Amino acid sequence: MRQQKWNELAEVKRELAERDWFMATSGNLSIKVSDEPLTFLVTASGKDKRKETAEDFLLVGADGKPAEATHLKPSAETLLHVEIYNKTNAGCVLHVHTVDNNVISEWYGDKGEVVFTNQEIIKAFGLWEEDAVFRIPIIPNVAHIPTLARMFAEHVNDDAGAVLIRNHGITVWGKDAFEAKKFLEACEFLCSYHVKLLLFKR
Ligand SMILES: CSCCC(=O)C(=O)COP(=O)(O)O
Numbered sequence: 001m002r003q004q005k006w007n008e009l010a011e012v013k014r015e016l017a018e019r020d021w022f023m024a025t026s027g028n029l030s031i032k033v034s035d036e037p038l039t040f041l042v043t044a045s046g047k048d049k050r051k052e053t054a055e056d057f058l059l060v061g062a063d064g065k066p067a068e069a070t071h072l073k074p075s076a077e078t079l080l081h082v083e084i085y086n087k088t089n090a091g092c093v094l095h096v097h098t099v100d101n102n103v104i105s106e107w108y109g110d111k112g113e114v115v116f117t118n119q120e121i122i123k124a125f126g127l128w129e130e131d132a133v134f135r136i137p138i139i140p141n142v143a144h145i146p147t148l149a150r151m152f153a154e155h156v157n158d159d160a161g162a163v164l165i166r167n168h169g170i171t172v173w174g175k176d177a178f179e180a181k182k183f184l185e186a187c188e189f190l191c192s193y194h195v196k197l198l199l200f201k202r
């Protein structure tokens, strides 16, 4: 099971790396391994996530601390992943920093959310109505991670979702790795489209 989950997460990591979504060691990923007790594999902190090594991930528990002896440090943002696994049935969490998601988070930061509509790709979130609306909440980039995690948790109410952290990045989750990656790609499509549209409109 654990090896299978490792391979799944490694495959997602490889694909996101191919998109160049791990600039300057940014980003962190996780995948649930077991429910009772909760354990999940999370990326080790501070590494270049474009590289593939046997030390890319470590197993952590419900408190975000290593579940077994290791010299590896879990992602500095593991507590955000903890909130998702503790509050929902999500199976995978993906966090990336891109220029487009940062620009959108800054442009709409004061509004506290960005709202997308009239976009075919919104169907990726399971919203099939013609006038469907997809909202991504935006939270401030608080440096103290337990505080950030508490603010983040206010927007974690479903088994799938997305939250922008202002001038930082986006965290997306879904029931499994396939769904989380699909949601992340759709969010990035929307952010990228919207940045270009804003530029054209100026
Ligand atoms: C230069 S990236 C700053 C930290 C961050 O936001 C991030 O996503 C990566 O941190 P981690 O501890 O998961 O490597």
Ligand SMILES: [Zn+2]
Pocket (backbone or CB within 6 Å): 026, 027, 028, 077, 095, 097, 168, 169
């Ligand atoms: Zn980050």
